[in-house]
Amino acid sequence: MYQTKYHKAASFDDAVAALGAAEDGKYLAGGQTLLATMKQRLAAPTDLVDLRGIDGMVGISVDGDSVTIGAATTHAEVASNAALRAVIPVLCDLAVLIGDPAVRHMGTIGGSLANNDPAADYPAAVLGLNGTVITNQREIPADEYFEGLFTTALDEGEIIKAVRFPKPRRAAYQKFPNPASRFALVGVLVADTGDGPRVAVTGAGSDGVFRAEALEEALAGGFSAASLEGASVDSDGLMGDIHATPEYRAHLIGVLARRGVAAAG
Amino acid sequence: MTKVSMKVNGKAVSRDVPDNTLLVDFLREQLRLTGTHVGCDTTQCGACVVHVNGKSIKSCTQLAVSLAGAEVTTIEGIANGADLHPMQVAFNDHHGLQCGFCTPGMIMTGIDMVNRYQAQGRELTEEAIRFELEGNICRCTGYHNIVKAIDAAAQQMSGMAKAAE
Ligand SMILES: Cc1cc2nc3c(=O)[nH]c(=O)nc-3n(C[C@H](O)[C@H](O)[C@H](O)COP(=O)(O)OP(=O)(O)OC[C@H]3O[C@@H](n4cnc5c(N)ncnc54)[C@H](O)[C@@H]3O)c2cc1C
Ligand code: FES
Numbered sequence A: 001m002y003q004t005k006y007h008k009a010a011s012f013d014d015a016v017a018a019l020g021a022a023e024d025g026k027y028l029a030g031g032q033t034l035l036a037t038m039k040q041r042l043a044a045p046t047d048l049v050d051l052r053g054i055d056g057m058v059g060i061s062v063d064g065d066s067v068t069i070g071a072a073t074t075h076a077e078v079a080s081n082a083a084l085r086a087v088i089p090v091l092c093d094l095a096v097l098i099g100d101p102a103v104r105h106m107g108t109i110g111g112s113l114a115n116n117d118p119a120a121d122y123p124a125a126v127l128g129l130n131g132t133v134i135t136n137q138r139e140i141p142a143d144e145y146f147e148g149l150f151t152t153a154l155d156e157g158e159i160i161k162a163v164r165f166p167k168p169r170r171a172a173y174q175k176f177p178n179p180a181s182r183f184a185l186v187g188v189l190v191a192d193t194g195d196g197p198r199v200a201v202t203g204a205g206s207d208g209v210f211r212a213e214a215l216e217e218a219l220a221g222g223f224s225a226a227s228l229e230g231a232s233v234d235s236d237g238l239m240g241d242i243h244a245t246p247e248y249r250a251h252l253i254g255v256l257a258r259r260g261v262a263a264a265g
Numbered sequence B: 001m002t003k004v005s006m007k008v009n010g011k012a013v014s015r016d017v018p019d020n021t022l023l024v025d026f027l028r029e030q031l032r033l034t035g036t037h038v039g040c041d042t043t044q045c046g047a048c049v050v051h052v053n054g055k056s057i058k059s060c061t062q063l064a065v066s067l068a069g070a071e072v073t074t075i076e077g078i079a080n081g082a083d084l085h086p087m088q089v090a091f092n093d094h095h096g097l098q099c100g101f102c103t104p105g106m107i108m109t110g111i112d113m114v115n116r117y118q119a120q121g122r123e124l125t126e127e128a129i130r131f132e133l134e135g136n137i138c139r140c141t142g143y144h145n146i147v148k149a150i151d152a153a154a155q156q157m158s159g160m161a162k163a164a165e
């Protein structure tokens, strides 16, 4: 890893100032993506600004039918939080499938969403549950947040403070892990929400996470696996690599969506 | 250089290190605690697992400077004098290692999973042990005896927890 200068930010203003003063700085949260990339010398920021010490960045609060998760809350905390499980259990079920126990003890929801890896799990949760990304500047609805591979609506220096999720009527996440990396080869989150069904797919899109509109339309006729019989996803625009062809990914999306709807009950 | 102070295996330590020093290098190079191993470049193998403030983490993927004030426990810090930790005894009894390279990480991960499941009142089944070992790779054993060792240690540790109540 190349040399770097570490800063521990005490406040959002402090963090923005430290990043602004740096030649080529980056924010740091759990480091489970950024430090791993720096070790490979694929990233070489001159400065790291640690966000984890800022007040209010960690924690889960339930307010009626909505849940707000601080950006520096770890995957392990999300997976095991009883108050969250009582309202939106699918978030706990999804978080426990990320990486391994040690990665979950460090990795954070904000880091995962800022990074927007096309095979990451949280993007499917935010898009599928119609969450809102809350930053130090504004609130960004899920449908406007994800812009492409490793690309989001965040501006230079903008910090994710928290993510807010409305409670769905029911929802489930089904992940088909890549047998080697355990990232999602395909992951599908299905949700029956007050505004109709939503189906978000990660791991498969050439432009990152996306909503499977054909499946959402089929589910509008009734939130059941039977509604999905005969509905399919076009393989155009899906990723193909040594692990899976676009056609295979398209097939898996259908299978996982049906399993998800059945699991959501 | 930044002065980094933390508690390692119950002892206060302090060293001036470059900011890019990984916790594992702080432990191995500065403190000469070479029981914590480095098996990969990709945060995947788990040979480097230690506990920070009671939780298992991969010490190859955390900066020492970010852990100022933390309490760190390594494989050197779990035995009670000459009495090995029940997890160490179980790896010995059940032949849970061959070359031993992955073993420190396996043992630290094993202790962490037993503690977490006990604290949450969940049963650590064989399936759960295998799920929890996701981030620890062993090139030698084929895992069966590691799973058996963790299972045996879990029984032992729950007996001890009950006796202490
Ligand atoms: C072995 C392994 C397996 C993994 N498996 C999975 C998996 O199965 N599924 C999955 O989804 N992920 C997986 N991950 C990735 C993991 O979830 C990371 O924790 C996550 O992607 C990044 O979170 P972090 O807190 O570690 O962020 P960091 O690595 O610290 O930062 C990542 C990026 O986000 C930026 N950033 C961080 N926080 C903020 C913020 N609040 N506001 C703005 N920018 C911010 C940083 O500048 C950086 O660019 C795995 C990682 C490893 C090492
Ligand atoms: S050395 Fe840390 S995970 Fe391999």
Ligand code: FES
Binding pocket: B096, B097, B098, B099, B100, B101, B102, B103, B137, B138, B139, B140, B141
């Ligand atoms: S005993 Fe050799 S790597 Fe596990």
